[in-house]
Amino acid sequence: MFSKLFGRKDAALAAPALPAIRNVTLGRTVWLDTLAWRRFGGDTQFSLDRDTLEISAQGLVDLKDGGFVHRFYTDDHVMFQAVSDDREGQRLTDVTVFMPWDSAYPGGRADREAWAARLQARTFTAKGLPDYHRLWFGDEAEHQDPVTFWEDLHDDRDGVPDRRIFQTCMLFARDLPGDGRELLLAIEQESEDHEVSFEIMLGIPLEAGEFKA
Incomplete structure (x- = not known):
């Protein structure tokens, strides 16, 4: 018990600080300009019903090519x-x-194989949604391997990940009126204890002036 406690302390001391992205970080509130999606009216499926996000968890992905993905969850x-x-x-x-x-x-292997095929396809279809076309890598190829990475998730700011999630994902998009775009992120995620789920998320790109913390 004591070795685990002291090991955690040593790990926290050695861990790099959790990044704050333009003041956005775990434990803070992010304000969003809802016109970023409301201006599209009924043309968008994205329908977030508030303008503030209370951040209760933070994720970090090292893409290994010089890029990083910072995620902040409610x-x-x-x-x-x-x-x-x-x-x-x-x-x-x-x-x-x-x-x-x-x-x-997934109910079994067949479900995972079917989901993998959807991630590789040029067009993503789902019940209740319009079609979205592959954004990553373009949609010229009939099939495209998805992106895979580990996400380190944090529930506090000591810099030590509390859990890790392996993700296999692909980003799709569809055009909205004017210069708008709606995104669809399709993910297979697997926890360290091998629990697997399929996730569909809808997104709207934000400009620098459309959020603050």
């Missing part, structure tokens, strides 16, 4: 995501807010 699984060229998030390249649309658990 208790009801809304996700504020920022992509940057550096771990500290000083050079942001993309900011999006995602809301959960559907979640399911």
Whole structure:
């Protein structure tokens, strides 16, 4: 018991600080300009019903190619995501807010194979949604391997991950009126204890002036 406690303390001391992305970090509130999606009216499926996000968990993904994904979660699984060229998030390249649309658990191998085929397809279809076309890698190829990575998830700011989730995912999109775009993130996620789920999230890109913390 004592070795575990002291081991945790040593790990916390050695861990790099959890990044704050333009003041967004675990334990803070993010304000969103709802016009980012409300301006599209009924043309968008994205329908977040509030303008503030209380961040209760934070995720970090090292893409191993010089890029990082910073994720900030609410208790009801809304996700504020920022992509940057550096771990500290000083050079942001993309900011999006995602809301959960559907979640399911596979019944067996056949379900996982069917989901994998949907992630590889040029077009993603789901009940109650319009078609979305593959955004990552473009939609020229009939099939495309999805992206895989580990996400370190934090419930506090000591810098030590509380859990890790392995994800296999693909990003799809559809055009909205004007210059708008709605995103669909399709994910197979597997916890360290091998629990697997399929997640569909809908997202709207944000400009720098459309959020603050």
